[in-house]
């Protein structure tokens with residue numbers, strides 16, 4: 001049955017003195033926040049500080065003991081929970097695609113319950129799969145266990161978008177992915193965010209992710225909201241020591257000048273290497289089989305560059321060789337200074353580089369990753 | 377050599393045909409499978425509904441399952457005898473006894489399957505805006521199917537056994553042929569009827585096993 005469209009856009013979300021206790025312990029304690037429509041607010045803080053609890057109150061998965069939550073000045077406790085949730089997308093770290101439904105059924109489930117006709121559901125599913133860079137003809141009829149972790153997370157996002165909700169709640173959506181994949185999905189999410197034009201509340205543990213994606217960052221500690229502000233506000237005017245230590249990167253960067261690439265190398269696993277003479281079709285099945293989204297293209301022993309799975313999936317001519325589609329990336333010797341390498345990469349807009357040891361490929365350098373290792 | 381082989385083969389085959397015909401095994405098989413199917417369909421319907429009911433009334437779940445467990449511990453021949461005064465002789469008590477035995481595995485597996493669905497699926501379903509009814513029908517029941525089929529598989533084996541025993545109380549079926557063979561001490565009859573009954577049991581169990589595997593595979597539970 002079709003439920004009411006509660007809001008076409010978000011003008012404001014307000015939490016007023018929201019408190020929740022489990023037994024005698026506060027999960028969140030007197031939290032008040034104003035969020036504007038269209039904002040992307042990031043919640044960050046130590047484990048158990050109340051981030052997930054705060055998020056789950058907004059779609060009434062958890063109800064507060066006291067305090068009120070208003071969306072567009074409407075008290076959400078006066079709204080029907082099922083209708084409210086169909087107006088709010090929800091993405092979680094463990095994804096939770098239903099294993100007994102195909103990808104298309106997973107994405108289209110709520111639309112079906114809303115009484116959409118088959119054609120409209122199919123069109124919407126195709127549009128959304130395309131939006132998250134998965135070719136719909138290849139993925140619609142698969143079951144979740146046939147997808148890699150990164151692909152599942154893309155489907156999770158598509159499923160949350162099916163009713164075109166104006167508000168998205170995302171709880172560590174990239175938290176379970178390996179670092180290479182996480183960087184790639186962050187990058188893609190950053191790019192589609194504009195197109196989405198939605199209000200987003202996003203929980204993370206990764207301060208780099210927070211700086212990269214967030215308009216404002218809310219810092220939680222011990223069930224309290226400690227401070228909320230832009231990255232600059234938090235860095236230059238931290239409310240206390242704890243905020244300073246989360247956001248203060250400067251003093252940890254002191255040694256950056258002396259670091260060499262070898263200190264921050266991400267080692268190469270041989271499963272990433274694919275021979276340039278491979279055709280696209282076989283490369284795709286190899287990469288899906290190995291659960292990787294980036295492959296190193298080599299000719300014999302020498303690395304030529306990389307190819308990305310999503311790019312390969314989009315190619316029309318599946319018979320052509322991957323060597324013809326290589327994206328060149330810089331390569332550095334492991335003894336080179338990190339700072340100068342990063343400068344070169346930044347200048348040319350590269351997000352990864354090869355690291356060579358004695359003229360042989362031995363690993364990767366990810367500036368973002370290097371960054372978070374330095375500060376972490 | 378060749379001739380001799382053919383001789384043995386045709387001898388065996390003609391024996392088989394003779395045993396089959398004198399004991400009207402085609403008719404017996406039809407009787408057998410009729411009782412078997414009625415018992416299984418009844419047990420599935422009652423068992424699945426009872427499982428659903430217990431799931432919605434967790435307080436009475438344990439006492440009910442304990443009671444079914446008790447029924448399960450009564451040996452089959454005494455159970456048939458106990459049912460005689462109520463249902464008389466024939467296929468009636470045989471079907472009732474089969475259903476009573478099959479109820480426990482089907483009900484228990486349905487109830488446990490529903491209860492033990494991974495909560496992360498229930499949670500995300502609720503977050504997506506599924507009502508409690510939708511969660512039951514779109515998530516909990518489908519995710520319990522492999523477990524329910526597992527219970528059904530156990531019930532198939534029980535029922536095959538009880539229906540065969542029905543021969544003792546004039547229910548007909550392959551059990552009747554077996555008993556006739558035992559009473560008249562006809563080894564061939566015992567062998568043919570016995571092996572055929574066993575083969576049927578193996579086939580049904582195999583088919584249910586395939587369905588179970590398929591479900592598990594589709595759901596990614598290896």
Ligand SMILES: Nc1ncnc2c1ncn2[C@@H]1O[C@H](COP(=O)(O)OP(=O)(O)OP(=O)(O)O)[C@@H](O)[C@H]1O
Nearest residue numbers: 022026027028045046047048049050051052053054
């Ligand atoms: N259902 C529950 N029952 C009892 N305590 C709970 C429950 N849910 C959360 N808590 C407690 O509330 C506090 C806040 O939990 P919450 O999940 O919001 O933390 P979080 O900031 O999301 O942590 P993490 O970063 O580990 O995900 C924790 O101390 C947690 O143990």
Ligand SMILES: [Mg+2]
Nearest residue numbers: 051052053171
């Ligand atoms: Mg959490």
